[in-house]
Amino acid sequence: MSALRFGPAGGLPAGYARCEAGTTLMRGHSPNKAPDWFGPAVGRVGVHRFDVPLRTEDDPGVCYLAPSLEGVLLERVIRDSTINPLSHATLSREHAITAARLTRDFVLIDLLATPWTVHGVQMHAVAAVPPYGATQQLARQLTRLTLPQPDGTAMCPDGIAYGSRFGAAHECIALWDRAATALAWGETVSLGADRNALALATTRLGVGLRE
């Protein structure tokens, strides 16, 4: 089930998506790394898909989240490599997950349903393989996008909603640090802690598990 309501269905113009307050997003990370990191650091070059190419004081940092465990597995664990089966022991030791609850509605730039018709980019450009020069340039443009409001003000979107390059049905969110204070972070647990949820997610992805 989608965590997003697109365009008019979310009370927004086409090209934007709403993620409602109370929604829980997940951040996959290394156990020793901060889950609430919005990178890259100022002065550093972008590393990931929607980082800006070179972050200045004026650019937002990005935190990558997903509404589903499948999204986390695809974007963090599986990525471009094919490893089947995965090891529960490895997932438990090398990967952690922290949930973040939205304390207000987020307005996201929609690169899932309207990348071409509104934003002028096609899916192959959104899902381009590394190096991420093109998507990072796109990200820089999108960080400056504003959404006019009825009262004449302009709203700055909170981030970008896009589909995983490894399974477009799995929603992913690149969140800018302007939304950082609207996330209530939960406890960090190992990715293997909830065996049942992990097993359901890997099975849905067609990937097996070993102890």
Place this chain on the structure above:
Amino acid sequence: MSALLNRPFLAMVGADASAPAMSPASEILIARFSALIYALVSRAPQAAVIRAAASGSNAELVHALADMVVTEAPADDAWTTALMQGSVALASCLEAAGGVWTADEATTRLMVKRQTLQQWRDKGRVLALQRHDGSYAYPVAQFEPPATDTIAPRPYEGIAQISEIVGSRLSTEELVALLATPQVMLRDTTGRPMTPFAALAIGETTRVLELVRWVVTPPDADAPDVATGATATGTA
């Protein structure tokens, strides 16, 4: 198995009729497995049954049956289903990569003593999968075929480097699955993904090492450690 059914059963599975009688545990397993298969094929779509019946290898057959178990008789326990799929996936990729040697087979084929094989295993020069009885199985694809019959196969030199890069970040099973499966980051001259084992065989060790290094490098390697106290938004 009852004497009445024993002979037709042995004929059906192609077993030697003069073979010693099976243990009660073996008979129970066969009976349970037969009941499971009967239940599955009674419910499964004909296409799934045909796919299983036409499978060309034992691993393919098990894979087809596992798919039936997952789709036709979902286990109450998702964990068990996932583990079953994991076992089947591992068997499939090992079969596709040429199978495994037991320790006895490996010492014979490699013409080394068991102690040498153990040393290679301990030093990461060979990859060995531990089996349920504690013994090891050695994936055949990690050994470079000799140029002549008088020379024994040897593990590709890259295996030791791969083991060093991976350390404990992947299980041996995961590493073997990685090396035995075509990878999009390793394409041959026609653009088709090839397995890292195949890449090692044509001397593309550097590319394989790059792939393995990439796999074990977490995507948030650039993020600060929890304890550093860096600001979460990455600003000064």
